[in-house]
Amino acid sequence: xxxxxxxxxxxxxxxxxxxxxxxxxxxxxxxxxxxxxxxxxxxxxxxxxxxxxxxxxxxxxxxxxxxxxxxxxxxxxxxxxxxxxxxxxxxxxxxxxxxxx
Numbered sequence: 001x002x003x004x005x006x007x008x009x010x011x012x013x014x015x016x017x018x019x020x021x022x023x024x025x026x027x028x029x030x031x032x033x034x035x036x037x038x039x040x041x042x043x044x045x046x047x048x049x050x051x052x053x054x055x056x057x058x059x060x061x062x063x064x065x066x067x068x069x070x071x072x073x074x075x076x077x078x079x080x081x082x083x084x085x086x087x088x089x090x091x092x093x094x095x096x097x098x099x100x101x
Contacts (some may be wrong), residue, residue: 005097010059012100021058025093032086034069036079043083044074062092 022033027046035043051067054060066089073081 002095004095006092006095007097007099008062009099009101014058015100018058018098021054021060022093022096022098025060025063028087029089029093032073032089036082036086041074045071046082048085052072060096063089066092075089081094 028051029087032044032047035047048069048071052064052071053067054066055063055067066085069085069088070082073079073085
């Protein structure tokens with residue numbers, strides 16, 4: 001993975017909401033990891049589905065894309081796909097750089 005920042009453009013009127021949004025994404029990541037460790041495919045499916053819905057709403061398209069990967073991986077009970085999706089999400093959250101317009 002690269003160490004280059006991933007710019008995300010967010011509407012200026014959402015600026016007050018983004019710190020909480022990002023804090024929730026980091027909590028979500030920990031929950032994803034715990035669910036994977038427990039083999040809880042239903043929780044992973046639900047989390048992925050939620051990620052799909054929330055990402056685009058705030059301008060974080062990749063969160064929605066990764067949410068679909070997690071949801072699909074859980075439905076297929078594909079541990080390797082889930083591990084890859086969670087690793088990609090970890091990398092994304094570490095590198096995302098928010099730009100307000």
